[in-house]
Amino acid sequence: MMRFARTAAVAAPGIRAALGAGARRMSTGPAGGAGSWRFARRLGAWAAGTTAVAGAAYYLGRNEIEAFDTAEPAPELRLLAGAQHRGYPVAEMERTAGRERLVVLGAGWGAVAVLKTLDTDAYDVMVISPENYFIFTPLLPSATVGTVEFRSVMECIRRIVKRVRGAFVEASAVDVDLEAKCVLVEHAGAGRVWVPYDRLVVGVGAQSITHGAAGLEHCHRLKTVLDARSIRQHIMANFERAMLPTTSADEKRRLLTFVVCGGGPTGCEFAAELHDFLAEDLRHFFPQSVRGMVKVMIIQSRDHVLNMMDSAISEFAERQFDRSGITVITNARVQSISETALRYTTRAADGSLQEHEIPQGFVLWSTGVSLTPFTRLLCDKLPDAQKNRHAITVDDRLRVKGVADGSVYALGDCATVEYPQMLARIGELFDSAHAKDTREITRDEFAKFVRSAAAAYPPAASHLHSLMRDFDEFDVDSSGTIDRGEFGAMLQYVDSKLTALPALAQVANQEGVYLGRALNTLATRRADAAPAVTAADAAAVPPFSYRSRGTLAYLGRAAAADFGEGNTYKGSNLAAKYLWRSAYWTQQVSLRTRFLLMIDWIKEMVFGRDISRF
Amino acid sequence: MMRFARTAAVAAPGIRAALGAGARRMSTGPAGGAGSWRFARRLGAWAAGTTAVAGAAYYLGRNEIEAFDTAEPAPELRLLAGAQHRGYPVAEMERTAGRERLVVLGAGWGAVAVLKTLDTDAYDVMVISPENYFIFTPLLPSATVGTVEFRSVMECIRRIVKRVRGAFVEASAVDVDLEAKCVLVEHAGAGRVWVPYDRLVVGVGAQSITHGAAGLEHCHRLKTVLDARSIRQHIMANFERAMLPTTSADEKRRLLTFVVCGGGPTGCEFAAELHDFLAEDLRHFFPQSVRGMVKVMIIQSRDHVLNMMDSAISEFAERQFDRSGITVITNARVQSISETALRYTTRAADGSLQEHEIPQGFVLWSTGVSLTPFTRLLCDKLPDAQKNRHAITVDDRLRVKGVADGSVYALGDCATVEYPQMLARIGELFDSAHAKDTREITRDEFAKFVRSAAAAYPPAASHLHSLMRDFDEFDVDSSGTIDRGEFGAMLQYVDSKLTALPALAQVANQEGVYLGRALNTLATRRADAAPAVTAADAAAVPPFSYRSRGTLAYLGRAAAADFGEGNTYKGSNLAAKYLWRSAYWTQQVSLRTRFLLMIDWIKEMVFGRDISRF
Known part of the structure; x- marks a missing residue:
């Protein structure tokens, strides 16, 4: 779901500089003149921001004008x-x-x-x-x-x-x-x-898959705009209902328990956004008594959330969630979902299966296709x-x-x-790599092989080059050379990397x-x-080569990116948030959505999110 | 439904000046560099416009900041x-x-x-x-x-x-x-x-009333946001359906016939907005063959559309609609509505009732509460x-x-x-107005009466003052004075004006x-x-007095306002459109909606309306 372009970094500082003054969320002091002045400054920052960003939007979107202008x-x-x-x-x-x-x-x-x-x-x-x-x-x-x-x-x-x-x-x-x-x-x-x-x-x-647990009809999905709209209505309906004098405390607690099944990027980002919404907006409009009842939970079947990303990012995400009060339950399997409850199992330290039931007012199912x-x-x-x-x-x-x-x-x-398997051609490739009289490949021979194989088949290039870096690791017997068995392991690694496009x-x-x-x-x-x-x-035409530009995740006033090969970025400040936003901003398919997103983000900053139940 | 504030005029010129450059809808020439340049100019105008209007929005909305700032x-x-x-x-x-x-x-x-x-x-x-x-x-x-x-x-x-x-x-x-x-x-x-x-x-x-014609369940209303959303979805669904190769020409014509029952402000404005949408946006995205099939109709039971406004405005509106190709059918009574057709009757010159049936793809019912x-x-x-x-x-x-x-x-x-009836106190009032020895009220005596009565009962003031202007009209026998019968007619007029708040x-x-x-x-x-x-x-507390600030209507790149007493404004250029917009803009209940409206209007100007079926 996540995309990240290196070019995003170019746009980010400009946006941040422009929005910076207004981006500092106002302290919630008493009403009056000071507030008005701060508000005026925000509006000033906003005007400067729109002008700067409009220029960037035009620069990025000028190709679309061709289509815009034609009346054909x-x-x-x-x-x-x-x-x-x-x-x-x-x-x-x-x-x-x-x-x-x-x-x-x-x-x-x-x-x-x-x-x-x-x-x-x-x-x-x-x-x-x-x-x-x-x-x-x-x-x-x-x-x-x-x-x-x-x-x-x-x-x-x-x-x-x-x-x-x-x-x-x-x-x-x-x-x-x-x-x-x-x-x-x-x-x-x-x-x-x-x-x-x-x-x-x-x-x-x-x-979306329609199996995996009983009662999936009580869950929301998040694949389409209609899904997003019904989620929004459900969240607001639960809050309004929790505010009724006739609603009991237990029922309030149930209505305000939001469960996300699946700790992938969509699940984590939804939890983060939901938390932002609660912390930044709803708290201003709902009474103290209700605030303490709100609970956001992520139920993940694996060891960690964001398990497809680098482990450093998973840990960072879990720390962030912990700090925000988002409960993360790992190694858990959802058994069934009813209108008002969710049952899941976890495995205790002694290996025994433990059943849990939690009352819930909302479930998002974001796992599997x-x-x-x-x-x-x-x-x-x-x-x-x-x-x-x-x-x-x-x-x-x-x-x-x-x-x-x-x-x-x-x-x-x-x-x-499905890429052609290199392992299937091991004999031919091995023979081409080593010198005629040996059955071993030296480091120099291997470098030559990587160069020629990468040129012959670009999709495998980056994986072949990474073999050079990990040469010693594949040289299991530490002989300084690669034998046929070790060479096979290398090819198998490249094959596996080629086929597993997420x-x-x-x-x-x-x-x-x-x-x-x-x-x-x-x-x-x-x-x-x-x-x-x-x-x-x-x-x-040449074959298709995939080049990962990094995987990005928003974690609630924090963001992380995984550029592969252990290169990660983790930030828990506004810079991270705006870096995340600007990355997506440059990826927009049209000038129009770029403009609208910019306005939305500014609007959210100045006025907060709308809480109308619509 | 329409409101107009005199203060609107203050904001209008600023907005127009700022938006003017971009407001000239681009001529639809061939694609290329010239288009890009014009587009860039639009964006420039947009940046200037936002800055200018943001200031005005802040000025108008500063009271709300009090509520915004409190964290209570x-x-x-x-x-x-x-x-x-x-x-x-x-x-x-x-x-x-x-x-x-x-x-x-x-x-x-x-x-x-x-x-x-x-x-x-x-x-x-x-x-x-x-x-x-x-x-x-x-x-x-x-x-x-x-x-x-x-x-x-x-x-x-x-x-x-x-x-x-x-x-x-x-x-x-x-x-x-x-x-x-x-x-x-x-x-x-x-x-x-x-x-x-x-x-x-x-x-x-x-x-909304639920009677008046058979089959009202096939009609849309326009009272809530949900109504507006279902109308939007219906319009787009009809267009997409008309574009299918399997749809016959007759069916296309039916799907693209939009009927509005009721020629009041809501009906007229909806027809005007729909026409704008078709003429300015949809035509760019739908083929030539479909464009000629689109039809917008208003069916009005009275002599004229906008009959509660000045007759000059009704005529202006009908001329505007005629020019835009919106069909107006007056003196018609809707009999029944089915999923695909609408039946109505009109009265011929000889007084006989004529039945008509038209195929339709959409009906808005906007009459009666x-x-x-x-x-x-x-x-x-x-x-x-x-x-x-x-x-x-x-x-x-x-x-x-x-x-x-x-x-x-x-x-x-x-x-x-329900105001106290002046006519009920005619004896007392008549005696207070005329000199002791006569049974007639002179013009000077009447002026004195109006002053004192208006001071004693403010809600009637403006109507009493208008009697002064129409003194000669009420003086039926042209005697130069008002007798008791004529005075009664005057009071009746004031009473009728007081009770008829729309x-x-x-x-x-x-x-x-x-x-x-x-x-x-x-x-x-x-x-x-x-x-x-x-x-x-x-x-x-003093009694409530209503003071009409004028009634405003948008008529599709034209607007009209009725300030009462025969004072009207009619404009069929961009100035009228922006005057109409700025009138509503100043009437907004919050800074937030002012900001959003401004952005929406700029967005519509630069990018056109979105035609996604959502």
């Missing part, structure tokens, strides 16, 4: 007169000679990155998604408590599609005919229609090539395995990249940018030839 | 141990010695004006409303299309209550015991409780004094008629002020400010005595 009408899909396929009509947009039809399914990180990277006249683009907006998922936890507004984390997909003069249809893909090359799409209640493609990009994401019905159907059509139960397997050019002509791509949470916005975005560029290359290559997709396309 | 915890209602009344428990907030308990029902214009006017330590204030926010109703039509955000037209009632250190309970009043002086309140699903009062303010508003269940119940408890079927009758001090000690007040849409935000607001001041006076008067409400309270 949007193209649309029309039924092909008389055309029928397997019982349903066929629809197409107006064709441009010499262009292939590119159909994009989905409007998430992957799909949007493709659309933003595509050349404006490379393809006849059709985008199909059940929602007409893109969501900036990493800021959804902030939206649940009103730190940012819902519309500030959304961008209408029609605006994005407009740049490539594409057509958009609000519908879901329900079937695909890989031979006839068309997808069947459906808008609830309005019939189905086939949309033919020359190339198909599947970026439909994954769905699974295949959507459409991706499952696609996999079932390719039983020989698709054996992964959790995602569509694609090759290192993001082409769905098993589709002979390579015309179907998949990316983002619904896809997993389900992050960052990964989907990089895949989308890569695929957009690949599609641009393929379009240029045959600008004058008749459109035709072939398996040989692959040769024209 | 909010008081709460607690059950009185052991206390029961007619089967339900009794709750109260912590009492302050020497203060009366003031219970305010509702969180609309009237209630909020009372709360904002009350001295901070005059009463123990308890506010009870089923929603925890106030809505700036005149901007609801703007919110339906996203010109402004929902949160920008809402202010949390807890923020407002905080200034008077009051308690808020999210509940509805369901019963009142006028003898025991307590109201029974209920939060859905959480039981009922009695809340005792010394003085009760009823500001619960009115509800009626009593809520609670106000009906209150009236039924006072059968002798309360004979009006449409509102609670209050005297000229806003005290509910029939409540002996005058401890219950009502204001806003749920109340109607259901406007402006009226509710003035009533609230008046009542707040009256309550302040009554509290000061007995600061040291034991709290006691008596009918003699009335003598301490």
Whole structure:
């Protein structure tokens, strides 16, 4: 969920300098002139801040102005007169000679990155998604408590599609005919229609799992804007209800116990945002008696929260939560959830299982993803090539395995990249690495091998280079050289690193940018030839390499980032908060959301969050 | 629904000057460098605008900072141990010695004006409303299309209550015991409780009528934020559906026909805002073929739209609508509404009734209000004094008629002020006006009479003064003097003017400010005595006088205002639009909403409205 760009650091100081004066949360002294003066200073800082940041927003977003300025009408899909396929009509947009039809399914990180990277006249683009907006998922936890507004984390997909003069249809893909090359799409209640493609990009994401504990229907999820809205309403409803004179103390305590199941980035950030909301805003409007009753809990099945990040960050997060009064329960397994309680088990020191039941007024379930019905159907059509139960397997050019002509791509949470196994070629690689007369690889030979292998296969480059650093570690017998067994362990390490791409916005975005560029290359290559997709396309583009730009987490007036290889950043001051914000700010897909986010953050700083139950 | 303050004119030029450069909607030329430059200029104007307007917002909102700065915890209602009344428990907030308990029902214009006017330590204030926010109703039509955000037209009632250190309970009043002086309140699903009062303010508003045509369940209303949200979702859903290749041309035309039943300010402003949305934003994102199919219709039962305003304004509005392509059908009566069609009748020139049926995709019903269940119940408890079927009758001090000690007040849409009839005192008044020896009143005598009568009874002052101007008109026999019959007609005119206060935000607001001041006076008067409400309270405060500040309407890049007495303003340029906006802007109840509105308007200007279906 978390993304971090090195470029963020550039924007951060400017924002902080501008906002700094106002950012110091006012001490809560008595009312009067001093307060007014401090308030006036805040407003001054705000005016300076907006001006400075507007400049930055313009600089970052100037590419989008091209799309903003055009008044060209949007193209649309029309039924092909008389055309029928397997019982349903066929629809197409107006064709441009010499262009292939590119159909994009989905409007998430992957799909949007493709659309933003595509050349404006490379393809006849059709985008199909059940929602007409893109969501900036990493800021959804902030939206649940009103730190940012819902519309500030959304961008209408029609605006994005407009740049490539594409057509958009609000519908879901329900079937695909890989031979006839068309997808069947459906808008609830309005019939189905086939949309033919020359190339198909599947970026439909994954769905939350619906199993794992009993009573998941009593939980909130946090995948969509609608989820965020219902969470916000639920939180406010609980507070208003806790304030009624007829509500007993026990019931108040229950209503004000907020439980987060899952200690991943989403769960932790939600807990942090919720705590901020309680500590910074609600406390001003709710009586003393209620304040002491509020409880935020995280229930994590592993040893630590944020277990996919560096252990230093996990520990830092737990210390932060402890300081804020957020209860973290680790090594716990949620058994069942009812409307008013949650049961979980922990394992005691002696290994025995202990049952616990807590009354709760709110549960967020933020753990696990699974295949959507459409991706499952696609996999079932390719039983020989698709054996992964959790995602569509694609090759290192993001082409769905098993589709002979390579015309179907998949990316983002619904896809997993299968790189060629280096271990499978161990004999050949080992022989190429060591000198003819030895069966050992010296450090110098290994360095040469890394250089040539990295050049031959860029996706593995960074992992190969890290082997150089850890040479001594892999040299188990400390002989100063690497034998075949040790070499095998090294290749296995690289293979494992290559296949384990996490389900992050960052990964989907990089895949989308890569695929957009690949599609641009393929379009240029045959600008004058008749459109035709072939398996040989692959040769024209390099394989996809993922480069982690760090994983970022907000922890409630503190933030942490994991840049991999043990490099971490931990900050528990305002600088960390604004660094976190500016990182996301530079990642926005449009100038509009950048502007809105800036306003939201300033608004939150000056006025606090809105507590209306709406 | 419309309000207009003379002070608005002060703010308007500054805002316009600041926004002017950006306000010129960009011509839709080809993409490229020129566009970027114009866009940059817009952003420059935006930065200058925010700075200028932030100053004005601070100036207007500095009173609220008092509430913002205090960190004092909010008081709460607690059950009185052991206390029961007619089967339900009794709750109260912590009492302050020497203060009366003031219970305010509702969180609309009237209630909020009372709360904002009350001295901070005059009463123990308890506010009870089923929603925890106030809505700036005149901007609801703007919110339906996203010109402004929902949160920008809402202010949390807890923020407002905080200034008077009051308690808020999210509940509805369901019963009142006028003898025991307590109201029974209920939060859905959480039981009922009695809340005792010394003085009760009823500001619960009115509800939309649920009769008048068959099939009203297929219509939208526009009274709450939830209404506005469902309207917005419906509009976007229709557009997305019209864009599907499977949707036939007839069905597209139906989906894109938006019908407004009722040509009052809300209906007209909604039609105007909808047209702006279509013309300024949606056209950029939807194909040519769909644009020509969009139709906005207003069906009005009277001769003209905006019939409560000056006829010059009605005509201007109709001309404006005609120019924008909004169809206005007058003298029409809606018979029935189904999911896909609307039937109405008109009367032909020969007097015969003609039936019409139009396919529609959206109907807004914006005509008529009626009593809520609670106000009906209150009236039924006072059968002798309360004979009006449409509102609670209050005297000229806003005290509910029939409540002996005058401890219950009502204001806003749920109340109607009954002034003492001047015509009833015609003998006494006529004798005081004319010289002893004549039975005629000369112009000079009449002027003297107007002066003394206006001083004696301020609410009638402006109407009495207008009689001076129309002296010749009432002098039917052109004798130059007024006889008893003519004098009677004059008094009848004044009486009619006094009783006909329209259901406007402006009226509710003035009533609230008046009542707040009256309550302040009554509290000061007995600061040291034991709290006691008596009918003699009335003598301490002057009667309520309504002074119209003009009625304003937005008509789609045009606006009109009616200042009464035939004084009107009509403008069909940007100045009118910004005048309209700045009038509402100065009327905001909080600095926060002022800030948000400003941002919304700038955002709309620079980025257009969001078209995400959310």
